[in-house]
Amino acid sequence: MTAEAWKQGAFARALAAYPTLLRVGFAEAVAYRAEMIVWMLTTTMPLVSLALWTAVAAGEPVGRFGEPELVAYFLGALVVRQVTGSWLVWEMNMDIKSGALSQRLLKPIHPLIGYSAENLAAMPFRALLTVPVIVVMLFYGSAAFPHDPLLIAVFLVSLLGAWLINFFTMALIGSLAFHIESSASVFQVWLMGFMILSGYLVPLELFPPWVRTLSDVLPFRYTLAFSVETAIGLLDAKRALFELGVQWAYVAATAVAALAAFRHGVRRFSAFGA
Numbered sequence: 001m002t003a004e005a006w007k008q009g010a011f012a013r014a015l016a017a018y019p020t021l022l023r024v025g026f027a028e029a030v031a032y033r034a035e036m037i038v039w040m041l042t043t044t045m046p047l048v049s050l051a052l053w054t055a056v057a058a059g060e061p062v063g064r065f066g067e068p069e070l071v072a073y074f075l076g077a078l079v080v081r082q083v084t085g086s087w088l089v090w091e092m093n094m095d096i097k098s099g100a101l102s103q104r105l106l107k108p109i110h111p112l113i114g115y116s117a118e119n120l121a122a123m124p125f126r127a128l129l130t131v132p133v134i135v136v137m138l139f140y141g142s143a144a145f146p147h148d149p150l151l152i153a154v155f156l157v158s159l160l161g162a163w164l165i166n167f168f169t170m171a172l173i174g175s176l177a178f179h180i181e182s183s184a185s186v187f188q189v190w191l192m193g194f195m196i197l198s199g200y201l202v203p204l205e206l207f208p209p210w211v212r213t214l215s216d217v218l219p220f221r222y223t224l225a226f227s228v229e230t231a232i233g234l235l236d237a238k239r240a241l242f243e244l245g246v247q248w249a250y251v252a253a254t255a256v257a258a259l260a261a262f263r264h265g266v267r268r269f270s271a272f273g274a
Contacts, residue, residue, distance in 0.1 A: 045195075045200065045201065046074040046075070046077040046078040046081070046200065046201075047074070047078065049074055049077075049200075049201050049202065050070060050071065050074035050075070053065070053070045053074070053202075054067050054070050054071065057070055062206060063203075063205060063206055064205070064234070065203060065206070069232070072232045073203055073228060073232060076227075076228040076231050076232055077199065077200055077224060077225075077228050078130070079130045080159065080162065080224050080227045080228055080231075081200065081224060082126045082127075082129060082130050083123065083126055083127065083130065083159060083163070084159055084162040084163040084166055084223065084224070084227070085126075085163075085166060086119050086163065086166040086167045086170045087119070087170070088115050088119060088167060088170035088171055088174055089170040089173050089174040089183060089184065089187045090184070091115060091118075091174070092115070092170075092171070092174030092175065092177055092183075093174060093177045093182055093183055093184060096174075096177040096178060096265075096269065097177065097182075101269065105266065111262075112171055112258070112259070112262060115167075115171070116167060119167060148237060150237050150240075150241075151230060151233075151235075151237055151240055154230055154237075154240045154241065154244050155227060155230045155231050157244060158222075158226055158227040158230060158244060158247060159227055161222065161244070161247040161248055161250075161251050162222065162223045162224065162226070162227055162247070164251045164254070164255070165219055165222060165223050165247070165250050165251055165254055166223055168251070168254035168255045168257070168258040169190065169219070169254050169258070170187075171258035171261075171262060172254065172257050172258040172261050173186050173187050173190060175258065175261035175262045175264075175265045176261070176265075177265075178264075178265030178266070178268050178269055179265065179268065193218070193220055194220050194223065194224075196220075197211075197214065197215045197218055197220040197221065198215075198220040198221060198223055198224040198225055199215075199221065199224050199225025199228060199229075200224055200225075203225070204221060204225050205234075219250045219254070222243070222246060222247035222250055226243050226244075226247060
């Protein structure tokens with residue numbers, strides 16, 4: 001069998017197994033729903049920012065942001081974070097250090113595919129939390145939401161792109177656990193960059209110009225602010241399409257880097273007989 005035929009067969013197996021993996025992942029999410037709820041509640045920092053910035057904007061708008069725009073922005077940030085976040089780095093650290101990864105390696109599908117199904121299977125729980133938030137967004141900021149079908153499509157595709165960047169970045173950082181005691185400390189550095197440069201705590205256009213320029217060339221913006229700004233009408237179609245291209249270039253780059261790091265780490269993992 002040629003390498004190309006083997007890859008096609010592996011892809012077909014993964015595609016056929018994915019619905020089952022999602023069902024298993026959903027069952028685990030139900031079993032550990034308390035932990036899931038705790039994790040979701042740790043991603044509510046935009047509500048704190050909302051309270052602070054609406055107080056600032058009570059007298060007059062801050063840039064393009066009056067109170068309704070700030071409500072729409074930060075609630076949008078909460079929704080995007082809920083549906084695009086990934087906790088893979090913690091799972092990989094635990095599996096690598098405990099040796100549980102060996103069981104995943106024995107399965108006929110790539111471990112990262114299994115991890116992705118487990119992450120996506122929790123989406124219904126996260127979606128439930130976002131429903132009341134979306135209702136409030138529609139009440140406060142519906143006039144700002146784009147009605148252009150192209151922008152709506154860009155927004156939906158951007159959510160997938162944001163999730164993929166997060167997932168593959170977590171896989172890349174998690175793969176460092178093959179070489180160091182724990183990659184969680186590296187993740188904290190990434191998280192710090194995310195907090196500042198993704199628009200999670202502050203709309204990026206309120207930063208000085210040099211910070212905005214920096215955010216445009218780093219991946220953090222494309223994990224959150226890009227989707228939020230598209231959703232509440234801050235980007236026109238031309239700009240949104242350009243940024244979508246940048247986002248998916250980051251998807252490709254992080255995917256290649258994560259797969260290479262994981263493959264290299266597995267060779268080391270196997271060499272020690274784990």
